[in-house]
Amino acid sequence: MDKISIGSKPLLYPLPAVLVGSNVNGKPNYMTVAWSSIVNMAPPMVSVSIGHSRHTLKGIEENNTFSVNIPSTKQIAETDYCGIVTGAGDDKSALFESFYGKLKTAPMIKDCPMNMECKVNRTIDLGSHVLVIGEIIDILVDLDCTHNGIPDITKIDPMIFSFPQNDYFQVGKHIGKAFAAGKSIKK
Template sequence: MKKSLGKKPLAAPAPVWAVGAYDLEGKPNAMIAAWGGIVSSKPASIAVSVQKARHTYAGILKHRAFTVSVADVAHAAQADYLGIDSGKDIDKFAATGLTPVRSELVDAPYIDEFPLIVECTLTNVLEVGVHVQFIGEIADVKVDEDKMSGSAPLPEAIQPLIFTPGARTYHGLGQLVGKAFSMGLEYRKK
């Protein structure tokens, strides 16, 4: 039997994404966002949801760009901190020792230590309740070379950090279960 938890944002797990933008003065900033995901394959686009009160919000609008640095298990404490204090009050890069890198393709910084980076040009802005969803067309995806197998990133090498909203806990990735679009073929009618 399933238990009802009511109307809550509990689609778990959620990603732990560091959304990077330059602020209004051009200073690199990053915040953690768990509300995000891929929204289109053509054009390749992702979305992140940010509250208007967040320091990152105005920077994304001004520079019409943002990055997503996918946090990994090795940097869980630094990633968590990016969601605790505001870049309005403190230089989060200096506080955590993380390195901001200027994207060559979009007007936004990414985090060098995080293994997977998505660089985006802002294409759509949609107000949804207390959040604003920023949709960005992907200009490039960068992955640490040692986290690749051929042309694909290896999740078990990247070790992305994931978040469980209800419990407010972080987790690592589990074991490989199987090959997508292959495991279910046994159910295809012949």
């Protein structure tokens, strides 16, 4: 198979489209983030990469807390809007019903099927972005988006962001079981 070089770029697939929440000056604000990932098992941690000028980052720095909200594909317009409009000029919280959990300062979106409440573990200035690493204090999942007490990706119906095409996609079909599919070639 022939390959072409496209150079050094920030490309990785898939990228979840999530809504990061923080209180800025005591008011909920949300922004769309595609650069996020689980980064530790014990304690459980998640990272989000946020540009220095983003309004939401101010709230994270102010409170040392944030939320990661997993929107469903039904929330594509709201999710995209939160990525193209700044909270410094527009009240994006008006789009959502916000609620708070154990930390009291990390606003979460009630209509998102899954929410992660996080306290900042550390931040790392990477140049164009700040990597915010948060300890996951609690995860809340809509009951109808679970199966046997665990989140069900097909019911959550999360969005995937494709960069640099700047398109959203839906999760595809199930193709196999993890920690089992490879056993067919294990010696």
